[in-house]
Amino acid sequence: MTGAVRTRTRPLLVLLFAAYLVVLVWLVVWKLHTPFIADGTGTIKLIPFVRTADAGSSSPREVLGNIGVFVPFGVYFGLLGRRWWTSLAVIALTSAALEATQFVLGVGVTDITDVITNTTGGALGLLLAGLVGRRAGAALCVVGTTIAAVALLAYLAEPMRPISPL
Numbered sequence: 001m002t003g004a005v006r007t008r009t010r011p012l013l014v015l016l017f018a019a020y021l022v023v024l025v026w027l028v029v030w031k032l033h034t035p036f037i038a039d040g041t042g043t044i045k046l047i048p049f050v051r052t053a054d055a056g057s058s059s060p061r062e063v064l065g066n067i068g069v070f071v072p073f074g075v076y077f078g079l080l081g082r083r084w085w086t087s088l089a090v091i092a093l094t095s096a097a098l099e100a101t102q103f104v105l106g107v108g109v110t111d112i113t114d115v116i117t118n119t120t121g122g123a124l125g126l127l128l129a130g131l132v133g134r135r136a137g138a139a140l141c142v143v144g145t146t147i148a149a150v151a152l153l154a155y156l157a158e159p160m161r162p163i164s165p166l
Helices: 010-030 060-079 084-105 112-132 134-157
Strands: 043-045 109-111
Touching: 010 060, 010 084, 010 134, 060 084, 060 112, 060 134, 084 109, 084 112, 109 112, 112 134
Parallel strands: 043 109
Antiparallel strands: none
């Protein structure tokens, strides 16, 4: 467990990571809207970064957003002492599972671009965790998760507006 956080910090990081994962699922699958299941299945886009007959190309904003939302995944895994290749595999599989969930629920486009950019974000998070060290990384997680929680609470203070299924 090289680079793992101390035993007393670990439960806090696990709790914060769990909270992050709940928000991540809600963000990726339902885009922070009221959860729903559509009639039928979604669309699959297997050609990365370009427009297809069924889906548009990925905008730079979307690509950067996908990278950004998965950076914490890598930071948490890096701080919790997982090996980088195991962490990267879990990040990629989690992203693929979230994309598959969108397809099954019919709530969005299952896009290979998202899997690539999400995994890139997780890899950057792993690198960041390795560069900043245990103590600074744990502080980064606490501060980052707190800021995200405040932003989410501000968002939730607005009335929920369901989106129509695709």
